[in-house]
Each structure stands twice: as C-alpha cells, then as structure tokens.
Amino acid sequence: MDYKDLSETIIGLKNADLELRDKLVRKGQLGKGYSEEMAALHNRNAKLLDEIMDRIGYPTSDKVGKRASEAAWLVIQHSIGQPGFMKRSAKLLESAVREDKADPINLAYLTDRIAVLEGKLQLYGTQFDWDENGEMSPSPIDDMVKVNGRRKSIGLKPLEEQTRIMRRRMESENQLPPTDLEKRERQYDEWRASVGWIK
Structure with a gap:
C-alpha cells in the first residue's frame, strides 16, 4: 500500500x-x-x-x-x-x-545503538563516544577481528576510516571531550536507569 x-x-x-x-x-x-x-x-x-x-x-x-x-x-x-x-x-x-525492503546498514546502526544503551557490546562499531584519552572512539565491540568483515558485508567503510571521519566531525563541530569523564559516565548511567535501559 x-x-x-x-x-x-x-x-x-x-x-x-x-x-x-x-x-x-x-x-x-x-x-x-x-x-x-x-x-x-x-x-x-x-x-x-x-x-x-x-x-x-x-x-x-x-x-x-x-x-x-x-x-x-x-x-x-x-x-x-x-x-x-x-x-x-x-x-x-x-x-x-x-x-529486502530496508537498508541493512540502518539495522546495523540501530542494533549497535540499542546494545550500547543496554551496556552490551556492539557488533558493527557504528557507535562512538569519548574515551579516557579524550578521543572519539568506537564504543566497545564484541570482536575486533570480525568487525570489519561484518561492516564490509553490508557496505560500511572499515572501522579505522570511520574513526577518522568521526574525529574530523567532532573537530568541525567544535565538540570537546568531557572535562570529567567519570562524572559524565555516572550521569549517563543514572539517565539510562531512569528511562529503563539498565536497572
């Protein structure tokens, strides 16, 4: 219809x-x-x-x-x-x-986002966040050896290339790492619990 x-x-x-x-x-x-x-x-x-x-x-x-x-x-x-x-x-x-009515890349992004919000490991490395070195990096991935094979199978660029793109984007938007990463992570966990992602 x-x-x-x-x-x-x-x-x-x-x-x-x-x-x-x-x-x-x-x-x-x-x-x-x-x-x-x-x-x-x-x-x-x-x-x-x-x-x-x-x-x-x-x-x-x-x-x-x-x-x-x-x-x-x-x-x-x-x-x-x-x-x-x-x-x-x-x-x-x-x-x-x-x-075959929707893009598998969209499903990969959504699957990874849900996993990260639930505190689980992502499969495709589509979700990024600030790391302890103040760099924008992929959120934890279940298998670093297999991730690029999974990405390639649905048409995504290698993770290393995507990481460079994400870091350039942060620079272009003048986004800076949090000054207190531990505090930010605590607030993030409190927010996730408050909306029901984690207990």
Missing part, C-alpha cells in the same frame, strides 16, 4: 530534529549532556512515529518513499529515551531488511 500522504509528516519530524541539533551546535551546547529541549523533541517525535507505525508498520521506501523512510530511521535512532519504541522499531526494521 502507498502511504505517501504520511511522507511529509515523517520528513517534518526529521527536519525539526536536525534544526534543533544545528542550533545546539551553533551555541556550542551539543555534546554537553542531553539537553532537555532535545530530549523533549526526541520523545515527541518517537510518539508521533510510533502512532504512524501502528497504522502502516515500518515506513519502508515502497510505502512512504526513500526520503521519508530515511527520515523515519533517523527519528528512531534518536529516540534514546524510549527503549520500548526503539526495540519495537528494530524488530520491524529487521523484518523489512529480511524482505
């Missing part, structure tokens, strides 16, 4: 997200904790997209068009305060990938 009437709605959710992100970058506030404004937007977007998915299932390109499908994925990827929604979306996306 064609649900292109919902395309503009989904694209609008993504645009609102990116506009707020750009605003935080310009103010030098991105990366200084999860801003209340951004958390509220992510939660609102997740609720609206969840209602759409109740109606149409995962918003694949054949239903809503490529731009809206990619926009839906970004909204899901950013809905970190909604564990149930993210996990439900991952299952729907996994089915869409099996049916």
